[in-house]
Amino acid sequence: MSEAAPGFARHRTALARTDLSRPARLALNDGVITQSTRVLDYGCGRGGDIRRLREQGIDCDGWDPAHRPDGPRNQADVVNLGYVVNVIEDVAERAEVLRTAWSLATKVLVVAARLEVEAHQIIGGCHQDGFVTRLGTFQKLYHQDELRRWIDGTLEVASVPAGPGVFYIFRDEAARQTFLASRYRRLGAAPRVRRSDELFERHKDILQPLLDFLGHQGRLPQQEELSGAQAICEAFGSIQRAFRVVRAVVDEAQWEDVQQQRTEDLLIYLALSRFSRRPRLTELSAPLQLDMRAFFTSYKAACELADALLFSAGHMPSVDRLCQQSKIGKQTPSALYVHVSALDKLAPVLRIYEGCARAFIGAVESANVIKLHRGSPQVSYLSYPGFDTDPHPRLDSSLLVALQTFRIEVRHFSNSKNPPILHRKEEFVAEAYPQHAKFARLTAQEERHGLYESPERIGTQAGWEQVLQERGVSLRGHRVVLSRG
Incomplete structure (x- = not known):
């Protein structure tokens, strides 16, 4: 330069x-x-x-x-x-x-x-x-x-x-593929111990790294992959024997859930790898190769399953049906809205649908709500800076990706006098979200006061404030209170 x-x-x-x-x-x-x-x-x-x-x-x-x-x-x-x-x-x-x-x-x-x-x-x-x-x-x-x-x-x-x-x-191609796979991977947690077992209790500290690995990977580790493997082998003879002790105190349903999640994450990664040259098995990192062998009968079979999911993600009637059936997210006649924290709880086809946009645009840092359009292949990334703290957060900006043309449309609302706002925030998140109960209580209060009786009026800041005034109420945090006078 x-x-x-x-x-x-x-x-x-x-x-x-x-x-x-x-x-x-x-x-x-x-x-x-x-x-x-x-x-x-x-x-x-x-x-x-x-x-x-x-x-x-x-x-x-x-x-x-x-x-x-x-x-x-x-x-x-x-x-x-x-x-x-x-x-x-x-x-x-x-x-x-x-x-x-x-x-x-x-x-x-x-x-x-x-x-x-x-x-x-x-x-x-x-x-x-x-x-x-x-x-x-x-x-x-x-x-x-x-x-x-x-x-x-x-x-x-x-x-x-x-x-x-x-x-x-x-x-390094293996490093590239490892990074891509990590994008569609859920944050695993060690399986919870549900039953007491004397042998497990006695070796709990030694077995914890194995529990952590199982929660993250969903499969048994190779000895070189596991910190503390030597101590486990000295205590139990092998990792496989130690795993039998762990299985005895962990509900089978938990183990099946971890395996199912890991299988889905890998299929989503493989489906979206179609947007660049899909790697050969030998081009994957050693841990990814072990994952493929653990969860699928063959790498070819995994790719075929992934291609079927990708095809469904490009079929708008299938996307529309899955959006309507989703137990996560807020339904509207034209879209499904979901908070980013709940994205990995959607059906695999819907995760791939969103992933098609992310494979093109990357991460949209400020976006915390994702809009999956049901009528046309489009995904929007919406930024609501006050999602947790504001009872009805204002839309700050949106970025739309058209999946057929891959054109981007950006809109800013930060200077708008009447921006769109959110209601029923609990519908955007999963039940485990820390604020879910608080959001739901607010919605119940607002329904009791009749604030949602004219939904066409309350989608923007000005319309919402007018309805509040007409009903003689105001908001104090996430609570509805009677207005003075």
């Missing part, structure tokens, strides 16, 4: 950040950057990400042609090329910068660029394939799929969408 061509002030695009940039934050949340990771911020600007990552104990350095020209350009586990390629007006140089950053990444390259949905923020004229801003800088705005195709074509790789405008490129 060289200095900008005459007339373009690239250095003026560098922001003075007070928090982590979105690509760095996503990489941290996804476990791409960890405490043991060496990070190079290539085109680091004013160095905000470097400082924030170092504050978290992460080995990070950076280089920038304008703000940090003496910084190192050495190889690192993870290289962050965040919002660099979109400020380079020369097409050939843009590709060369991408290749250089890739050559420095020993494990993962993170690439981020601005998307065309941000065009309304650009004030200026057109120049080549981008815009000239009022600051005299250049901005190339991409479509999500355009950015992916450019990365993949330039580097001859298969990138992974991390979020809107953010992609991961893995050096």
Whole structure:
């Protein structure tokens, strides 16, 4: 990356950040950057990400042609090329910068660029394939799929969408597949012990790692996969014998549930792997290969089952029927709404339906409610910042992914005087959600006061407040109280 061509002030695009940039934050949340990771911020600007990552104990350095020209350009586990390629007006140089950053990444390259949905923020004229801003800088705005195709074509790789405008490129194919599989994996918990057994009680501490592994993986571990395996083998002779002791104190239904969940998670991963080249069994990590052998008669049979689910996810009558039958989520005539915490409790076909959008766009960080459209193949990601604390949270933004065209539509409501709001929040979440009972109590109170008798009026802030006023009530937290006077 060289200095900008005459007339373009690239250095003026560098922001003075007070928090982590979105690509760095996503990489941290996804476990791409960890405490043991060496990070190079290539085109680091004013160095905000470097400082924030170092504050978290992460080995990070950076280089920038304008703000940090003496910084190192050495190889690192993870290289962050965040919002660099979109400020380079020369097409050939843009590709060369991408290749250089890739050559420095020993494990993962993170690439981020601005998307065309941000065009309304650009004030200026057109120049080549981008815009000239009022600051005299250049901005190339991409479509999500355009950015992916450019990365993949330039580097001859298969990138992974991390979020809107953010992609991961893995050096190792097994690591890539492990990351993809983790996206559709439920958080397992150790099976609960329901019956007392003297042998189990005596060796409870030794057996706990085995319980944890079983809850997470749903299968028996190989000795090298299990911490404390030596102690277990010394006490019981083998992991298999120790497992028989565990089975004696755990209800069979629990074990079957864990196996069923793990089977579904693997099928969802395999179904969605169709969107890139599905890996051969030998290209999977060793733990994933063991999973496939444990839960399916063969890898071929697993892929056939996954393809059948994927076909159902593309059949809108099937999606519509499953949405109507779902015990999780809020039903409307046109969609099923579900909180992100309950997404993994949906039927596998509906999880794949949502996964088709996520495989394209990645994680939409601020979204906490997902809208599965029933009439047309679309998925919307909705952001309600006050979902837990506000009795009727306001919609802040929405991102819609059209699954046939893979076009993105973004809408913002933060400045709206009359934004849409939510009711009956308990319907969006599972019963185990910490606030479920509180949400349900509020709904019962509001029903008793007749606040839902005109549903067409209460979908927006202004209409809801008018109904409250007419009924002579107000809200105090998640309680309905009589208004004074």
